[in-house]
Amino acid sequence: MTVNDDVFTDWKNREELAETMIPIIGRLHRERDVTILLHSRSLVNKSVVSILKTHRFARQIAGEELSITETFPFLQALSALDLGPSQIDLGLLAEAHRADDRGLSPAEFTAEAVAGATGANKLERQAPRDVVLYGFGRIGRLLARLLVEKAGGLRLRAIVVRNGGGDDLVKRASLLRRDSIHGQFQGTITVDEATNTIVANGNAIQVIYSNDPSEVDYTAYGIDNAILIDNTGRWRDREGLSAHLRPGIAKVVLTAPGKGDVPNIVHGVNHDTVKPDEQIISCASCTTNAIVPPLKAMNDAYGVLRGHVETVHSFTNDQNLLDNYHKADRRGRSAPLNMVITETGAASAVAKALPELQAKISGSSIRVPVPDVSIAILNLQLARETTREEVLEHLRDVSLTSPLKRQIDFIDSPDAVSSDFIGSRHASIVDAGATKVEGDNAILYLWYDNEFGYSCQVVRVVQHVSGVEYPTFPAATN
Template sequence: MTVNDDVFTNWMQREEIAESMIPIIGRLHRERDVTVLLHSRSLVNKSVVSILKTHRFARQIDGEELSVTETLPFLQALTAIDLGPSQIDIGMLAATYKTDDRGLSVAEFTAEAVSGATGPNKQERRESRDVVLYGFGRIGRLLARLLIEKAGSGNGLRLRAIVVRNSGSEDLVKRASLLRRDSIHGQFQGTITVDEANSRIVANGHEITVIYSDDPTSVDYTAYGINDAILIDNTGRWRDREGLSKHLRPGIAKVVLTAPGKGDVPNIVHGVNHDTIKPDEQILSCASCTTNAIVPPLKAMAEEYGVLRGHVETVHSFTNDQNLLDNYHSSDRRGRSAPLNMVITETGAASAVAKALPELKAPITGSSIRVPVPDVSIAILNLQLARETSREEVLDYLRNVSLTSPLKRQIDFISAPDAVSSDFIGSRHASIVDAGATKVDGDNAILYLWYDNEFGYSCQVVRVVQHVSGVEYPTYPAPAV
């Protein structure tokens, strides 16, 4: 047998192991509401190759590839434990087991690490919570995909309706088609049919009622069997409490805005200040995609090094509020052709930092340039730190933050030397630290933070909605604080 044959045989063996993992992951998710993760990446509904690629990606952040032969025993151990709803990171289980010197078996170590989700600590499976999408544009359709994807257990969030303006004949068919196919994010993972007689889109067995209205005060959601729902306004049409309160109609309990809130509307960045949401708060905002990208790493850097001042420059993909060709626009520069120009514009992300991270007293300024790419942006965060450090120290710290800290779902880390923007389409993190571009000189650090301003932001929105609905389950092993 040649060396190449050995390599191919090894690949086939790992394929076989990954195949054996799929039904275990599926049963845990459907029967126990347990989501299996690998370094914060969900393995639910993933293919054999996707599972293997996720294991291999661990070398980008942990220095060496993680093998399915290492994680399978921990996955098998989970099946023998009476688990309640939770998220279990088998990558972290494998990594922490390596450093444990007590001589425990895999089964013993796993049972101890996930004990918070068993016995008297076990959470009961909750009834599903109704969700309504007000608007069905770029963010609305991605939210729909995520909500449908995460509803596999039958618990958690349940997308019941979308509210849109009637655009004429074939409206329902065209909206279903836009959900089915996306030029950036690809095909919908599943099946979609249209029930025109009942004004419904049926996606992976979920009946989604399409409600036609241009006036939120005219809708009675209980007439559609919707109760105690969370409404996600992704139109940006109303951004203050008075305007958003129009959504608080029969059947709606809370309103979440996918744009920066104005006035006293709380601006929430999941992972940073989501635990400050008051139980009786009915209206809140998920801030902007850029705010979500910069606030988690800013918080991490402030906690370790202190931050005296900073500036963020965002190089942002163009959006639907710009013109394809030069035409009238209420903004001075956004009327110029988006796919043909770099366009200087304003960003409210820097000022929004104060709302999401009030303990940070450092002044943060910001500006933005829109560029001719359809998705994925980069924020260049230039910080003056309270103490001197080195590039190696900062990178080691941020790598660990991405692996083990409470911010690991928000901050990702990549060391690939040839990374470019399209590599991050579909990233579920709020931002990704580019190790190769990071610069540190004494007390000055410059971080380059990639972010999928559509999909990554939508993931952050869903996390906030899960939190306020009570279906955000704990992760084990627990992140280091």
């Protein structure tokens, strides 16, 4: 047998294992609300090739590829346990077992590592929490995709939009079905014009036409105790957003920076500060979500005395395709043809999300002719001197095992470009190759999908405030 034959046989064996994993992962998710992860990446509803690629990704982080033959026994062990709702990371299980010197079998080690999710310790499954989307633009439609995907704990019941006239319902369903950047919707979408309903993967989503929040009684549609996500950005302060607190709505989440006393929440950093009785919160901006987790990671390890963030941001539909009047300076110039200097509120929002950071952070932004994925260049003066190797090792560890592993990703590829990060579910991705450190100065290059990555952060906040954000096992080590 040749080397090529050996490689091919090994690949087919791994394919077979991945095929065997898929129904187990699906059954755990469907029947027990257990999400199987691999280094913080969900394996639910993933293809054979996607599962194998996720295993291979570990090589960029840990230095060697994680073999599916190593993780499969842990998944088998999980399937035999009496698990409650939780998230379980096979990568962390395998890594922790490798470091354990007690000689425990995968089954014995797994039972011990996830004891908090089994038997008398397990959480009980809850009825799905109703969610309403107010607005159905770029972020709204991505949130819809994510909410349909997570229908076990959150259920998208309605979207509220202005009536655009003829074929409005059909056109909105079509925009949900196809996306020029993020591709096809993973599933089926049908339209019931008689009831103004879009059905996505069996989820009946009521389309409510309204010009003003005060016009809607959500209980008339069977919606109760819902979380409303405002994607319009029309209202930013407590007074304006309070108009959404109509019959059937319990909480309001804004997908833009909040003003005044509205809490700005970055999941992974300060989501645990949300008070149970708080009815109105903001998820800040995509850029704030991209820079605050790495800022916290750097401040915790080195101290940050001051910093500046320069964002190179993809254009948005707030800008003009061709030169035309715009109320803001420069944004009236053609977005696909120009780099456009503009402002960013991300730096000033840091203090709200990360009050323990006393450093002054300034910021500016340039919009560039790409439709999605941006990069934040974070220039930091640290409280002590360090090295590039030390910083990269710290950020690599943070992306793997810390409580920020769902927010911070890490890549060490010499050929990485912006389109590589379309669809990333992390708030930001550290580009190891571009990182610069000299003495007490560190410059981090942070990629972020300003549409999808941010939408994932919003859904995490909604899961948290709704009580369906389940614990992850094994627990983070730092």
